[in-house]
Amino acid sequence: MARLVLKFGGTSVADVDRIRNVARHVKREVDAGHHVAVVVSAMAGKTNELVGWCREASPIHDAREYDTVVASGEQVTAGLLAITLQSMGVNARSWMGWQIPVRTDNSHGAARIEDIDGSDIIRRFEDDSQVAVIAGFQGLAPDNRIATLGRGGSDTSAVAIAAAIKADRCDIYTDVDGVYTTDPRIEPRARRMDRISFEEMLEMASLGAKVLQVRSVELAMVHKVRTFVRSSFEDPDAPGMGDFDNPPGTLICDEDEIVEQQVVTGIAYAKDEAQISLRRVEDRPGIAAAIFGPLADAGVNVDMIVQSVSEDGTRTDMTFTVPASDLDKATRIIEAAKADMRFDIIQSEGGLTKVSVIGIGMRSHTGVAATAFKALANRGINIRAITTSEIKISILIDGEFSELAVRTLHSVYGLDKVRP
Ligand code: ADP
Numbered sequence: 001m002a003r004l005v006l007k008f009g010g011t012s013v014a015d016v017d018r019i020r021n022v023a024r025h026v027k028r029e030v031d032a033g034h035h036v037a038v039v040v041s042a043m044a045g046k047t048n049e050l051v052g053w054c055r056e057a058s059p060i061h062d063a064r065e066y067d068t069v070v071a072s073g074e075q076v077t078a079g080l081l082a083i084t085l086q087s088m089g090v091n092a093r094s095w096m097g098w099q100i101p102v103r104t105d106n107s108h109g110a111a112r113i114e115d116i117d118g119s120d121i122i123r124r125f126e127d128d129s130q131v132a133v134i135a136g137f138q139g140l141a142p143d144n145r146i147a148t149l150g151r152g153g154s155d156t157s158a159v160a161i162a163a164a165i166k167a168d169r170c171d172i173y174t175d176v177d178g179v180y181t182t183d184p185r186i187e188p189r190a191r192r193m194d195r196i197s198f199e200e201m202l203e204m205a206s207l208g209a210k211v212l213q214v215r216s217v218e219l220a221m222v223h224k225v226r227t228f229v230r231s232s233f234e235d236p237d238a239p240g241m242g243d244f245d246n247p248p249g250t251l252i253c254d255e256d257e258i259v260e261q262q263v264v265t266g267i268a269y270a271k272d273e274a275q276i277s278l279r280r281v282e283d284r285p286g287i288a289a290a291i292f293g294p295l296a297d298a299g300v301n302v303d304m305i306v307q308s309v310s311e312d313g314t315r316t317d318m319t320f321t322v323p324a325s326d327l328d329k330a331t332r333i334i335e336a337a338k339a340d341m342r343f344d345i346i347q348s349e350g351g352l353t354k355v356s357v358i359g360i361g362m363r364s365h366t367g368v369a370a371t372a373f374k375a376l377a378n379r380g381i382n383i384r385a386i387t388t389s390e391i392k393i394s395i396l397i398d399g400e401f402s403e404l405a406v407r408t409l410h411s412v413y414g415l416d417k418v419r420p
Pocket residue numbers: 008009010011012041152173174175176178179180181182183184185204208209210211212266
């Protein structure tokens with residue numbers, strides 16, 4: 001007998017029929033004798049609708065009340081799944097974040113989980129084999145109010161609960177059957193990976209692959225949670241679905257559990273980036289701090305930064321990217337602090353995309369970046385900015401070339417080829 005956490009995303013619980021299908025996955029594991037905690041997202045599209053209502057009520061709104069509204073989607077699906085399981089003869093009870101409680105910090109709208117008390121859930125496993133159906137995405141902040149974990153946060157709820165109850169496995173059920181070499185919606189020739197290392201999954205997620213929330217991968221890595229990404233759309237009773245050691249899907253694991261390491265593992269992309277250029281900035285010590293300090297204080301996430309070599313030693317150009325949603329805010333802050341920042345003009349542009357090439361093998365192979373630059377040039381795609389780290393290269397391009405760039409890079413590294 002084992003302890004399992006099963007997480008189901010929005011498309012997997014999109015209506016009552018799909019919730020019934022989810023219940024069959026849960027029942028299969030219960031019938032095999034396992035103790036099961038289930039984490040659910042809101043029905044597909046629900047959270048977007050709730051966020052939209054908050055904005056409609058007032059474009060600028062209290063983050064605590066935003067949390068009160070957007071956390072409600074998960075309450076509905078948790079209750080519906082508990083009802084469905086009960087109707088199938090499975091002992092089940094729903095839990096909201098505050099009931100467990102899942103304790104978070106005070107950053108409403110993007111809270112971090114600090115502590116989870118799993119004792120009641122475990123006691124009910126032992127006493128009654130009761131299934132815990134937990135609303136993902138939500139917790140209880142120190143101000144005693146509901147907090148949400150940022151978009152995609154149910155993945156993080158699931159991994160954190162798995163760590164708290166010392167689960168043997170955490171299965172993230174979604175609308176694809178694993179982690180692919182790139183988003184299969186953009187490149188149908190993308191291949192599913194049997195395994196991917198924590199480090200690479202962390203990069204893929206933070207560079208735009210939304211299949212897992214970044215924080216969930218961090219938690220899985222730190223707490224060594226055995227995490228699988230798998231499909232909820234397969235027949236719950238098909239052969240192999242209940243395989244304990246090797247369920248169908250992608251295992252996120254340590255690097256040394258991967259036998260054949262590729263140089264490049266995957267391609268990720270993030271749309272809706274914006275670029276800001278400050279022209280003829282005074283070239284003196286402290287200028288970068290004067291520009292980026294106020295942006296950081298306002299919570300604007302600055303990503304790629306390029307400073308050009310100054311022609312005469314007195315003036316330079318500073319270009320950087322921010323999420324398009326922060327462009328107005330960033331521009332206002334910069335205009336307001338123009339006297340300290342000492343630039344001539346500010347230029348900005350939205351609608352850009354960052355494409356990234358990821359692979360641990362890059363640590364020991366040269367020429368990976370040059371291959372990307374050449375391939376994009378052959379397609380006539382202009383590169384606006386580049387950043388690199390040990391295991392990734394990110395390239396900023398015009399948004400209209402997003403799909404072409406992803407497919408081009410995916411093919412130039414042979415990721416669409418079936419490996420022997
Ligand atoms: P859920 O609602 O189950 O949480 P998400 O929509 O958050 O599902 O994440 C699943 C989606 O992630 C897939 O439908 C797919 O389009 C997208 N995706 C992006 N990159 C990848 C990738 N490398 N592998 C698999 N899916 C990816």
